[in-house]
Amino acid sequence: MTKARTHVLETIAQAKEPVSARQLCGKFQHEHDPATIYRALHYLEEKGRLDSFILHCSEHGTERYYVLHVAEHRHWFHCERCHRFTDLGLCQFDALVAKMSADRGLTVTSHTFYATGVCSECRAKTKVSVKTPG
Amino acid sequence: MTKARTHVLETIAQAKEPVSARQLCGKFQHEHDPATIYRALHYLEEKGRLDSFILHCSEHGTERYYVLHVAEHRHWFHCERCHRFTDLGLCQFDALVAKMSADRGLTVTSHTFYATGVCSECRAKTKVSVKTPG
DNA sequence: CAAAAATTGCAAACGACTTGCAAAATATAC
DNA sequence: GTATATTTTGCAAGTCGTTTGCAATTTTTG
Numbered sequence: 001m002t003k004a005r006t007h008v009l010e011t012i013a014q015a016k017e018p019v020s021a022r023q024l025c026g027k028f029q030h031e032h033d034p035a036t037i038y039r040a041l042h043y044l045e046e047k048g049r050l051d052s053f054i055l056h057c058s059e060h061g062t063e064r065y066y067v068l069h070v071a072e073h074r075h076w077f078h079c080e081r082c083h084r085f086t087d088l089g090l091c092q093f094d095a096l097v098a099k100m101s102a103d104r105g106l107t108v109t110s111h112t113f114y115a116t117g118v119c120s121e122c123r124a125k126t127k128v129s130v131k132t133p134g
Numbered sequence: 135m136t137k138a139r140t141h142v143l144e145t146i147a148q149a150k151e152p153v154s155a156r157q158l159c160g161k162f163q164h165e166h167d168p169a170t171i172y173r174a175l176h177y178l179e180e181k182g183r184l185d186s187f188i189l190h191c192s193e194h195g196t197e198r199y200y201v202l203h204v205a206e207h208r209h210w211f212h213c214e215r216c217h218r219f220t221d222l223g224l225c226q227f228d229a230l231v232a233k234m235s236a237d238r239g240l241t242v243t244s245h246t247f248y249a250t251g252v253c254s255e256c257r258a259k260t261k262v263s264v265k266t267p268g
Numbered sequence: 269c270a271a272a273a274a275t276t277g278c279a280a281a282c283g284a285c286t287t288g289c290a291a292a293a294t295a296t297a298c
Numbered sequence: 299g300t301a302t303a304t305t306t307t308g309c310a311a312g313t314c315g316t317t318t319g320c321a322a323t324t325t326t327t328g
Contacts (some may be wrong), residue, residue: 002274002275002276002324002325004275004276005275021315021316022315032276032277033276033277033278034277034315034316035276035277035278035279035316035317035318036275036276036277038315038316038317039275039276039317042317043275054188054189054190054196055188056188056198061314061315062188062196062284062285062314062315063315064190064315064316075234077234077235077238077240077242080243086238086240088234088235088238089234092230092234093227093230093247096226096227096230097249100209100211100222100223100226100249101211101222101249101251104211104220104222104254105253105254105257106211106220106249106251106252106253106254107251107252107253107257108211108249108250108251109214109250109251109252110249110250110251111247111248111249111250112189112246112247112248112249112250113227113245113246113247114245114246115231115234115235115240115242115244115245115246116242116243116244116245116246117235117240117241117242117243117244118240118241118243119239119240119241120238120239120240123239123241136293136294136305136306136307138306138307139306155284155285156283156284166307166308167307167308167309168284168285168308169285169286169287169307169308169309169310170306170307170308172284172285172286173286173306173307195283195284196283196284196315196316197283197284198284198285
């Protein structure tokens with residue numbers, strides 16, 4: 001493992017949310033070139049250490065987000081107000097996906113799921129400001 | 135409805151699979167500028183006539199795909215061999231999503247799901263070629 | 269430690285998509 | 299129905315996330 005790959009992997013391992021290349025490029029802008037960050041991400045995903053998905057949000061546009069690869073994968077919620085992720089826990093779709101695909105003769109190798117909306121913190125802020133007069 | 139918007143909407147309405155801007159630009163390259171196609175897609179989605187999702191595939195890269203907006207939305211499977219979509223039927227995730235979000239105080243406004251792998255036709259081709267010697 | 273292999277930084281390129289602007293089409297006013 | 303205001307379009311240039319060619323540096327191997 002080179003220094004760049006170690007930095008990328010450890011950052012994602014310690015993050016509590018999916019991490020984008022842009023975030024990593026910002027964090028390591030004085031240490032690694034963006035090309036190196038992108039190549040490290042590809043290398044780590046190719047080696048099975050990372051998983052990723054693409055998500056579009058109004059603040060950051062369309063970006064790929066990375067998480068550590070784990071045996072039992074999780075899914076995420078993305079808040080349209082604060083643009084942070086909330087962990088939705090372990091995947092609960094496997095049985096349903098197996099049924100949908102078996103019915104149609106499909107060999108499913110992966111699936112992507114995420115939900116978007118407003119997180120509890122942002123919802124609370126709205127309620128307070130609406131309920132408080134003047 | 136202008137001619138460009140009508141063309142875009144009718145093409146998507148008649149398609150049996152999600153349609154990308156690139157496909158529409160190709161189809162109407164002698165009639166409409168790509169900018170017009172993109173603006174028509176934005177207009178129609180804004181007016182609630184279309185839904186879209188982003189998907190990455192090895193052949194076409196990262197693109198947004200559009201489908202007609204209908205009351206009961208569907209989900210799609212994408213084949214990594216032939217890069218076509220298979221209809222997975224009406225969404226069966228609503229109850230599960232409602233539970234996951236309620237538990238966490240999240241207000242979910244939409245969700246994205248798709249599966250990828252090998253479709254039945256491509257799987258059949260592989261099996262034949264593997265089983266046939268010489 | 270030298271030679272071979274892999275990785276990096278830089279700069280340029282790529283592809284999906286967006287935008288400014290002037291011209292063309294469409295809608296509205298009279 | 300023709301003048302005027304509004305919307306939409308095509309073109310060209312630009313943006314943004316990401317990729318790539320290449321020479322230089324680092325790492326691995328013998």
